[in-house]
Amino acid sequence: MITARKLISNHPTLSYLEKCTSMAQLLQIHAQMITTGLALNTFNASNLILFCALSDSGDIRYAHSLFCHIPNPNLFIYNTMIRGSAQSLSPKNSIFLYAQMVVRGISPDHYTFPFVLKACGRIRDLELGKTIHGILVKLALESDSFIRSSLINMYTNCGSVDFACRLFDKMFDFNVVSCNAMMSGYLKVGDLGSARSLFDKMPERDLVSWSTVIAGCVQLGDIKKALELFTEMQDLRIRADEVILASLLSASAQMGALYRGKWFHAYIYRSNVKLDVVLSTSLIDMYSKCGGVDIALRVFRLMPKKDTLAWNAIITGLAMNGCGEKSLGVFLEMQSEGKRPDDVTFIGVLCACSHAGLLDEGFRYFECMTRDYRINPRIEHYGCMVDLLGRAGLLEDAQDFISRMPVEPNAAIWGALLGGCIIHGNVELGECVGRLLIELEPHHSGRYVLLSNLYANANRWDDARNIREMMKEKGVQKIPGQSTIEAMGAVHEFVMGDRSHPQTKEIYHMLDEMAKQLTLAGYTPDTSKVLFNLDEEDKENALGYHSEKLAIAFGLINLGPNTPIRIVKNLRVCVDCHSVTKLISKIYGRKIIVRDRNRFHHFQEGYCSCKDYW
Structure with missing residues (x-):
């Protein structure tokens, strides 16, 4: 006898769901499931949610919409939604779903808690994380290796590395997942030594281990060690993935090492590494920061899909290389393609205007940012505008602009104004701003040097000498060229x-x-x-x-x-x-x-x- 369940599972519409690759396809499949009554089946609805919540091509908001129409969601559906929400832009929704699940009398399992803990870590709610930890102890789930690793991650993300370390030390099985979590925790607080020591002691390593320590070395400035680790990977014939290569491209960018960056680019093709949006953006950033802006632009043009980060990378890259007009041209392309710029985009645009001396364009884009895109200016945007006015010699206008800012000016704002004073020889204003900067940042050698240079340019040698003496008295060392x-x-x-x-x-x-x-x-x-x-x-x-x-x-x-x-x-x-x-x-x-x-x-x-x- 053929049951109704078997008829449902063999329906041709469900076979389309297995092959679905985009939200556009899923919407068509969902429409067919509604007209045929298949959507009423909880099992079928859970498969729709699975794609929307966890697929790279999914949409967590649509998953929530589907979830709201299921009268009695089961544990699997809750776990899927909690996992998808924990990885989304709104991780707090995982906490709400977990609370709702408990209220409905559905008992969470060891698949539930790792993602609830991940959400706690992402929103940096240490107290909530401790509460969940207490529940795990009561349920005798704390010893589960995957949950223990999730606890370590949560504590390190919340800034409680000492507690994470105590948990790690109490573990009997130092598996690769828990070691990776602890290593990541050390790196988050800048403890590269402990991270490297743990890496060296690990009985086994996976790609996450290598990518974690290499990325940590790059972020904390130990570029030499990052390159040595990559060489060690090659000796062991371990193939680098997108994450590791993105870190190595960042290292090349920091050093300005174009030929090393080109070698990594060639490695990507030789090893058939997927050139995704993140890796392509890393290439754009590397070439831009190594002065190869023409190649950066070619990489950008060849990208089949571009997200906001990619647009930002090329706009900023062109700006810093003195191609202000090209940078603004790419921004116009971004607008014409219907891509929404963010606050970082406008920092690049305003920098392009500042470096190219495009005063009118700078004010037009500053107004466009607030008027057309409802983006509230950050201190960096105000800094670009002060720099733009200062470079143009409009120092009084720059002062007036600062006085009308809705935020308190910081050292970067005053530094931009001082730069304008030095360019245009305004000693009186520059002296006031320079001494204010020294009060704000008494241990920043550059502030003393700029003010001393301002005095020297005006042949006020005694004042210049006094500033240098002040540096000595305060023990401030000049950074060598x-x-x-x-x-x-x-x-x-x-x-x-x-x-x-x-x-x-x-x-x-x-x-x-x-x-x-x-x-x-x-x-x-x-x-x-x-x-x-x-x-x-x-x-x-x-x-x-x-x-x-x-x-x-x-x-x-x-x-x-x-x-x-x-x-x-x-x-x-x-x-x-x-x-x-x-x-x-x-x-x-x-x-x-x-x-x-x-x-x-x-x-x-x-x-x-x-x-x-x-």
Whole structure:
């Protein structure tokens, strides 16, 4: 005898549900299930919810709509909804569903709690997490290895790493899941040493283990260790996944190591790693931060699907590389394709206007953000506008803008105004702003240096000397200038007057040759920014031996004539180095790309992409 249940399960509409790949298809299937009465069956409805709640192509909001029409949802449906909600943009819904489930008398099981704990961690509700922990103890579920790992994750996400550590130490079976959770907890509080120690002791590791420790090394600045771990993976013939490669591309971006980034790009294709939206966006970010903005744009154009993060990456990348008009052009494309920009998008747009000196456009987009998209400006947006006005020399307007801000101005806002004062030589206002910045950030060396430079430019040498003395009294150390350049498969680092490099003799010989050629071209050193010698600062003020000049000399020696010289500097490029680099690009017929603390400078044929506006 054929039962009604079997007839339902064999219905052709249900076979379509198994092959469903998008919400558009699911909506059609759901419509057919309603007309045929299949949607009334709880089992069939649960399959609809399963796709909507857990599939990458699903829609958790539609899952909630379906859930509300089920009169008596069972444990499986509740667990599906709790899991989907915990991973959604509204994890708090998992807590509501769990509470509703208990009120209805449905007993949760060991599949329920890991996602309830995940939701507690995501909303950082430590007290609620402790309450759930207490329930687990009463139900004798605390010893379940998966639940114990979820508890560790919850505590670390809520900032209670000590409690997570105590839980971990009481575990009898140190499985890979719990070790990964604890390692992630250490990294969240910046304890890279403990994370690496645990990683080294792990009896077995999975891809999550490798991706966790590599990402942690990159985020906490130990790029060398991240690359060493990747080499170890290769020796063990472990194939890197999208998450690991995204971290390694971020490492390349931080170093400005274009050729290393290109190698990882090639690895993605060689290993047939899926080039998803996240990995594509990481490539755009890497190429942009390494000065390869043309390649970044090509990667962006080849993406079949683009989310807001991808649009933001290319808009910001173009802006920082001095391509303000192109950046705004891409933003217009984004609007025309119906993609909704977010607050980060407008930071990129306003930066593009600031770096390109597009004053009217900047105000128009600032108004567009609030008027058309109802985005409340953040302090970063206000900072872009102050920077835009300051660079344009409209210092009184910038002051007025700051006074009308609905938020309290921070050091970044005042720093943008001070930058404008230095560019346009407004000593009176700059002095007030500079001293205010020193009060706000008494241990930030850059604030003292900028104010000292302002005084020096105005020939107020006693005031400049007093500021430097103030630095000494407060124990504030000036950050030394540092430049890196990638060549011969390695990243080479230089500081002011550096003589530690194996090629020092050749580098200084090239510097002498550069000096001769510059003199023949009519160059005279710009000593207006050379203040005075104070103890160790005599080397710092020796213009001819600034770190980027050493890096350029190294590049001229070691890189072929058609290879761009790419340099990353930790401080702002000084006026003299900027002038020298323009001339060198013309004299030697070389393209030189310098990424300083603020932006990119693309030098070619005696010109810079910043148009001397930085």
